[in-house]
Amino acid sequence: MRIDVVTIFPDYLAALDLSLVGKARRAGLLDLRVHDLRDWTTDRHRTVDDTPFGGGAGMVMRPDVWGRALDDLLPEPAADTGAGTGGAHVVVPTPSGDVFTQRHAEELATEDQLVVACGRYEGIDARVAEHYRAAGHRVSELSIGDYVLNGGEVAAMVMVEAVGRLLPGVVGNPHSLVEESHGAAGLLEYPVYTKPPAWDGREVPEVLLSGHHARIDRWRRDRALERTAARRPDMVAALDPDVLDAHDREV
Ligand code: ADE
Numbered sequence: 001m002r003i004d005v006v007t008i009f010p011d012y013l014a015a016l017d018l019s020l021v022g023k024a025r026r027a028g029l030l031d032l033r034v035h036d037l038r039d040w041t042t043d044r045h046r047t048v049d050d051t052p053f054g055g056g057a058g059m060v061m062r063p064d065v066w067g068r069a070l071d072d073l074l075p076e077p078a079a080d081t082g083a084g085t086g087g088a089h090v091v092v093p094t095p096s097g098d099v100f101t102q103r104h105a106e107e108l109a110t111e112d113q114l115v116v117a118c119g120r121y122e123g124i125d126a127r128v129a130e131h132y133r134a135a136g137h138r139v140s141e142l143s144i145g146d147y148v149l150n151g152g153e154v155a156a157m158v159m160v161e162a163v164g165r166l167l168p169g170v171v172g173n174p175h176s177l178v179e180e181s182h183g184a185a186g187l188l189e190y191p192v193y194t195k196p197p198a199w200d201g202r203e204v205p206e207v208l209l210s211g212h213h214a215r216i217d218r219w220r221r222d223r224a225l226e227r228t229a230a231r232r233p234d235m236v237a238a239l240d241p242d243v244l245d246a247h248d249r250e251v
Contacts, residue, residue: 004114
């Protein structure tokens with residue numbers, strides 16, 4: 001997959017050279033390119049923003065600068081504009097977007113190319129998203145949560161990491177993708193333990209040392225259900241009742 005991130009702070013994205021995403025880049029599994037939006041300005045001051053029409057605080061990013069950048073980075077739109085079907089997808093991190101979830105990460109991981117447009121100040125002129133949607137591109141305005149950051153860069157890193165680890169070959173053991181929180185089971189992950197078996201007077205739950213795989217699976221599912229009910233009742237309410245067995249219902 002190719003991911004282009006456009007920002008006025010390319011250095012912010014340096015952390016994407018590290019860890020799993022960095023390794024995926026070096027292995028050729030992820031072609032990640034970070035661009036400076038100011039490279040598409042045409043004036044001496046390399047201006048990317050201006051005052052908002054209608055008044056109000058702050059500055060808004062200019063559509064002409066973004067238009068030149070996106071025109072350069074996007075291929076011709078594909079005829080089929082269904083979600084997650086390969087092709088290019090424009091992602092705009094913004095606190096006013098849909099809330100980004102594991103489902104978005106899964107869908108974005110099926111694309112050939114993502115172009116992530118990081119806004120700053122009060123955001124990007126609204127005509128930019130409209131224009132690229134009208135031209136037949138998939139455009140997703142996504143928020144990483146109900147709080148306001150200074151710009152889209154940190155949100156872009158969150159999304160690149162969440163998508164990058166789903167690409168084939170990036171996570172060494174694909175099994176780790178199956179059991180984790182927000183995975184297929186629709187539950188938060190159960191608590192995990194490692195050596196030593198006793199630490200600070202606290203023992204690892206005995207069942208995990210028993211070697212009895214069926215009992216371990218049952219214990220883990222019970223703890224996942226308890227934890228999800230306590231921390232995320234919204235996720236329990238969204239569970240398909242058909243996936244719950246009689247024991248689950250008692251937990
Ligand atoms: N830009 C500023 N705040 C943001 C948020 N919560 N999510 C995505 N992009 C943002």
